[in-house]
Amino acid sequence: MKNIAVLTSGGDAPGMNACIRSIVRTASYKNIEVYGIQYGYQGLIENNLKIITNKDVGNTIHIGGTILKTARSDEFRLKKGRDKAYQNLKKNNIDGLIVLGGDGSLTGAKIFGDENKFPVIGIPCTIDNDLYGSDYSIGFASARETVVDAVDKIRDTAASHERIFIVEVMGRESGYLALESGIASGAEMILIPENKKEIKDVITDIKKINEEKKSIIIIYAEGCKLGRLDKISKKISKSIPGSNVRYSILGHIQRGGTAVPSDRILGTILGYKSVDSILNGEKNMMVGLVENKCLLTPLKEIINKERGINKEIMNISKIISNY
Numbered sequence: 001m002k003n004i005a006v007l008t009s010g011g012d013a014p015g016m017n018a019c020i021r022s023i024v025r026t027a028s029y030k031n032i033e034v035y036g037i038q039y040g041y042q043g044l045i046e047n048n049l050k051i052i053t054n055k056d057v058g059n060t061i062h063i064g065g066t067i068l069k070t071a072r073s074d075e076f077r078l079k080k081g082r083d084k085a086y087q088n089l090k091k092n093n094i095d096g097l098i099v100l101g102g103d104g105s106l107t108g109a110k111i112f113g114d115e116n117k118f119p120v121i122g123i124p125c126t127i128d129n130d131l132y133g134s135d136y137s138i139g140f141a142s143a144r145e146t147v148v149d150a151v152d153k154i155r156d157t158a159a160s161h162e163r164i165f166i167v168e169v170m171g172r173e174s175g176y177l178a179l180e181s182g183i184a185s186g187a188e189m190i191l192i193p194e195n196k197k198e199i200k201d202v203i204t205d206i207k208k209i210n211e212e213k214k215s216i217i218i219i220y221a222e223g224c225k226l227g228r229l230d231k232i233s234k235k236i237s238k239s240i241p242g243s244n245v246r247y248s249i250l251g252h253i254q255r256g257g258t259a260v261p262s263d264r265i266l267g268t269i270l271g272y273k274s275v276d277s278i279l280n281g282e283k284n285m286m287v288g289l290v291e292n293k294c295l296l297t298p299l300k301e302i303i304n305k306e307r308g309i310n311k312e313i314m315n316i317s318k319i320i321s322n323y
Contacts, residue, residue: 001278002033003092004097004278005097009070009099010070012065012256013126013142018264020060020066022267022269035052036068041076045073045075045085062258064256095119096118097118098275100122114284119282121274122286122302123286124137128174134287134289134297135291144184148181162214163214165217165248166233167247168222169219169220169221169250172223175193176307177254178190180313185217186217189218191224284298
């Protein structure tokens with residue numbers, strides 16, 4: 001193997017650049033050339049590749065987002081598009097592909113690798129932390145830090161005005177970000193998709209807390225099925241006379257910003273391991289960190305198995321929050 005390529009796909013995550021840097025420098029150490037693919041799978045289809053060197057990745061370890069850019073690609077979902085992508089890899093004499101991304105990106109990597117019998121290694125990069133095969137995904141720790149910082153500021157206002165504040169965080173199918181940021185920020189209530197609570201039960205719990213304190217922080221994962229926050233706020237206000245309810249949707253600020261040290265370290269470790277693995281003949285695998293050990297898990301398992309929430313942590317959060 002003489003040449004490998006790397007791309008970032010799907011949502012950006014702080015720590016991606018640390019991982020790209022590690023891939024490039026590890027490959028250079030092993031006398032392997034790295035091609036950076038701009039704009040994810042779409043860039044591969046359009047042959048948007050260039051060689052990236054140690055110098056190119058200098059002073060990037062701390063930067064959020066991805067220096068390779070990212071994009072969604074409907075064309076890659078089709079066999080015709082994936083065939084174009086494969087031809088471009090062969091045209092550039094590329095022997096292996098490393099994909100940084102979440103569930104959708106790694107699903108595409110698995111299909112592409114299977115169809116073309118081409119060596120592909122995936123790296124978990126998603127602030128949702130919902131991928132099986134790694135205790136933490138690149139970007140999760142930085143997003144958690146951003147959420148906690150925002151909630152700390154919101155709490156000042158909530159306390160000053162004795163408000164019930166609902167703060168929505170990302171997490172379509174998984175409540176990991178809401179759960180851990182809720183614990184770290186001392187939230188009185190954490191609502192995640194895995195809870196499956198009804199709005200009437202939520203209101204009952206809020207009433208109990210409200211008897212002791214008027215200022216309440218509720219962390220709400222966007223994947224919860226309770227409805228839009230404006231409607232939920234109105235229901236709470238009507239059910240609790242005199243309550244002062246507000247909501248805040250943190251949105252995309254959770255994805256941006258400087259990568260925290262743990263994401264830089266995780267990106268560096270997984271970047272190194274991805275190169276090491278692909279050079280050792282591994283294919284259609286994802287590198288992850290489980291109990292502080294680097295492990296390889298087949299992409300097939302990553303796609304078919306659910307990460308699941310840590311129920312022990314969820315139970316601890318309920319006890320500590322006293323709701």
